[in-house]
Amino acid sequence: MSMRTSAAVAFALAFACGVAAAADAPKTPYDFGTTATDADLARFVSPLPDGRGLPQGSGSVLQGKSIYLQQCASCHGENLQGGTGDRLVGGRGSLVNGDPAKAPVKTVESYWPYATTLFDYIKRAMPLTAPDSLSNDDVYALTAYILAQAKIVADDALMNAQTLPKVQMPNRNGFVPDRRPDRFPPPAKTPHQSLAIAPAK
Amino acid sequence: MANDRLQDAWRVRLVASERRRFLRAMAALSAGSGIASTGLAQVPQNNGVHDVPADASKVQGYPLADESYGMRSQFETEVRRRFKTATPQSSWTMTPLESGVGIVTPSGLHFERSHGGTAVIDPAKHMLFVHGRVRTPKKFTVRDIRRFPAMSRIMFVECSGNGLTEWSKPTMRTVQFTHGLTSTSEWTGVPLATILNEAGVKPGAAWLLAEGGDAAAMTRSIPLAKAMKDCFVAYGQNGEAIRPEQGYPLRLMVPGCEGNMHIKWLRRIEVSDAPFMTREETSKYTDLLPSGKAVQFSFEMEAKSVITSPSGEMTLDGPGFHEITGIAWSGRGAIRRVDVSIDGGKTWRNAALQSPVLPICHTRFRMPWRWDGREAILQSRCVDTTGYVQPTLGQLIAVRGLNGPLGSIYHLNAIQSWHVAADGKVTNVHAY
Numbered sequence: 247m248s249m250r251t252s253a254a255v256a257f258a259l260a261f262a263c264g265v266a267a268a269a270d271a272p273k274t275p276y277d278f279g280t281t282a283t284d285a286d287l288a289r290f291v292s293p294l295p296d297g298r299g300l301p302q303g304s305g306s307v308l309q310g311k312s313i314y315l316q317q318c319a320s321c322h323g324e325n326l327q328g329g330t331g332d333r334l335v336g337g338r339g340s341l342v343n344g345d346p347a348k349a350p351v352k353t354v355e356s357y358w359p360y361a362t363t364l365f366d367y368i369k370r371a372m373p374l375t376a377p378d379s380l381s382n383d384d385v386y387a388l389t390a391y392i393l394a395q396a397k398i399v400a401d402d403a404l405m406n407a408q409t410l411p412k413v414q415m416p417n418r419n420g421f422v423p424d425r426r427p428d429r430f431p432p433p434a435k436t437p438h439q440s441l442a443i444a445p446a447k
Numbered sequence: 448m449a450n451d452r453l454q455d456a457w458r459v460r461l462v463a464s465e466r467r468r469f470l471r472a473m474a475a476l477s478a479g480s481g482i483a484s485t486g487l488a489q490v491p492q493n494n495g496v497h498d499v500p501a502d503a504s505k506v507q508g509y510p511l512a513d514e515s516y517g518m519r520s521q522f523e524t525e526v527r528r529r530f531k532t533a534t535p536q537s538s539w540t541m542t543p544l545e546s547g548v549g550i551v552t553p554s555g556l557h558f559e560r561s562h563g564g565t566a567v568i569d570p571a572k573h574m575l576f577v578h579g580r581v582r583t584p585k586k587f588t589v590r591d592i593r594r595f596p597a598m599s600r601i602m603f604v605e606c607s608g609n610g611l612t613e614w615s616k617p618t619m620r621t622v623q624f625t626h627g628l629t630s631t632s633e634w635t636g637v638p639l640a641t642i643l644n645e646a647g648v649k650p651g652a653a654w655l656l657a658e659g660g661d662a663a664a665m666t667r668s669i670p671l672a673k674a675m676k677d678c679f680v681a682y683g684q685n686g687e688a689i690r691p692e693q694g695y696p697l698r699l700m701v702p703g704c705e706g707n708m709h710i711k712w713l714r715r716i717e718v719s720d721a722p723f724m725t726r727e728e729t730s731k732y733t734d735l736l737p738s739g740k741a742v743q744f745s746f747e748m749e750a751k752s753v754i755t756s757p758s759g760e761m762t763l764d765g766p767g768f769h770e771i772t773g774i775a776w777s778g779r780g781a782i783r784r785v786d787v788s789i790d791g792g793k794t795w796r797n798a799a800l801q802s803p804v805l806p807i808c809h810t811r812f813r814m815p816w817r818w819d820g821r822e823a824i825l826q827s828r829c830v831d832t833t834g835y836v837q838p839t840l841g842q843l844i845a846v847r848g849l850n851g852p853l854g855s856i857y858h859l860n861a862i863q864s865w866h867v868a869a870d871g872k873v874t875n876v877h878a879y
Contacts (some may be wrong), residue, residue, distance in 0.1 A: 275644060275645070276594070276595060276641075276645060277645075278587065278591045278594050278595065278645060279585045279586055279645060280585065281585060282578055282584035282585055282586040286574075286576065286586060287578055290576070290658070290715055290717070292656055292666070292725075293723075294719065294721055294723055294724070295721075295723075295724050330533045330534060341741075342738065343737055343739070343850050343851060344848055345850075345851065346615045346851070346852065347851075349851030349852060349853065350850060352730065352735065354730075357729075357735075357741075358726075358729060359724065359729050363724055363725060363726055363730070366723070366726070367725070367726040370663075371562075371563065371662065371663045371664055374534075374563075377563065377662045377663070377664070420739065421729070421733065421742075421743040422741070422742055423744065424742050424745040424746065426745065426747070426749065427749065427833070427835050428838075428846045428847075429846075430838050430842035430845065430846060431842060432842075433792070433839045434879060437791060437792065437841075437878055438877065438878070439791070439876065440616060440617060440876060440877045441617070441866070441874065441876055442617045442620065442759070442874040442875040442876055
């Protein structure tokens with residue numbers, strides 16, 4: 247039995263016994279790659295909704311306002327009303343809709359279920375022209391400012407690893423699991439028909 | 448390294464100068480040898496465009512280069528086309544399905560959806576980190592990844608936003624713009640289970656975060672069970688390295704699931720006990736219903752089919768024989784059956800499936816049709832191996848509602864209708 251075969255058998259056995267058994271396996275099957283150190287991983291930030299993974303640091307609404315005007319307003323608007331970037335505030339009450347002609351307004355204020363997501367996204371992907379360039383303090387401050395403008399936290403709120411996960415977002419309970427495949431009603435007996443129109447773009 | 452680059456640069460220059468010499472010689476010959484000018488001569492000669500002789504059997508063809516990367520015929524012009532989003536960085540381009548034959552999408556025509564432009568990454572410097580709820584946090588170079596036993600799979604990737612313009616009224620003219628966010632490639636890589644096993648997943652782990660190394664640091668949470676079942680880390684596409692816009696050098700493949708989960712430029716996997724609730728899986732790729740509730744983690748791309756010929760903006764060359772052909776696919780399995788209707792869904796006929804018929808893969812169907820020259824509405828309807836029947840748009844709207852002009856945006860897999868007028872002109876219509 248070649249080394250590769252025995253490794254494959256060991257792997258197959260580990261897999262068959264589930265994840266727990268794989269964790270108990272004495273040695274990795276191939277031993278490729280090297281150990282990632284804390285220093286290697288220090289640049290990555292991925293908080294969970296309960297706050298695990300949030301870094302040290304803090305920021306206030308007032309600090310956030312000045313950073314916002316410098317770094318964010320050109321895309322998201324002076325009043326967070328959106329532009330080339332997403333609208334960030336408003337839209338509460340627009341999600342219950344069902345109007346084919348009018349779109350619901352999905353913003354941080356009306357739609358986002360977790361405040362930690364705001365920190366996470368700004369930290370790694372914003373601002374557009376220099377992603378991953380803001381300090382943790384700056385990101386906490388921006389998070390505080392946007393949440394305050396959305397009337398979700400007070401104007402004197404301070405955001406940090408302890409306070410941010412406690413923020414209750416308005417649409418926290420707005421999400422349901424995927425229950426597809428759907429059970430459809432029978433196809434219509436009187437078909438609907440409409441002709442094509444020219445594309446807008 | 449620098450020396451290699453220098454040599455490459457020299458090689459390019461040499462090839463170019465050889466070609467120029469050859470073309471000059473050809474031009475001199477053409478005066479007396481019957482080579483017709485095509486008007487294409489103004490196009491830069493280094494762009495794969497050649498003079499067209501009146502009879503290719505009467506002259507030598509262009510020489511075989513010592514080293515080359517081939518191009519398609521100069522007469523072929525189909526291209527991806529971008530949907531005009533606010534920025535060209537967070538944007539998408541669509542595959543010209545109407546000109547596709549078979550089931551594989553040429554790599555250069557595979558649809559693109561990126562959230563921060565196309566990242567440029569040196570594979571010699573790229574690392575994949577695996578950490579979190581594991582025994583040993585690991586980092587792998589691309590060379591490390593390529594050492595593992597490999598696997599290949601021919602499968603489709605579809606953006607869950609495919610067709611988002613078509614919920615409330617027929618909007619786009621061509622199948623490229625109604626359905627072009629799906630493509631099929633052969634993907635080659637390493638099972639994610641193999642890589643996770645190197646780090647040793649700890650008990651209690653249930654989810655993982657996959658993160659891209661692009662400007663968006665695109666992130667999605669994926670259930671560990673799915674990761675262990677059939678996800679893989681791809682480095683190959685259609686027999687060569689993945690294209691930059693598809694995630695070079697590494698892309699996570701999540702068979703059957705919405706395209707944005709197939710994280711491009713994959714740099715990090717963090718194992719956890721819970722989903723991370725990233726922006727893309729809360730505020731973006733969720734399906735908001737008229738009730739105000741949004742369906743979250745709607746991973747699977749359900750069975751869908753579309754007739755690609757005849758399709759929008761084509762004109763039939765008069766009554767008589769026409770082959771109706773298209774593609775069908777399902778994220779839950781293989782396509783079992785495709786039916787075609789020429790009367791807007793009143794009657795259906797079974798289409799032939801062209802082999803291979805693979806799970807989670809575009810499947811080509813064909814049906815002979817003798818057009819009598821009268822108005823017709825063409826539709827295709829597929830059934831997958833789970834027994835799921837592709838719904839009409841009316842059926843889908845009955846379940847999902849019409850919440851604004853874009854409905855619930857994602858996961859539109861309804862039957863598509865093409866209207867054939869008496870003059871042969873084909874247009875996008877709603878008929879359900």
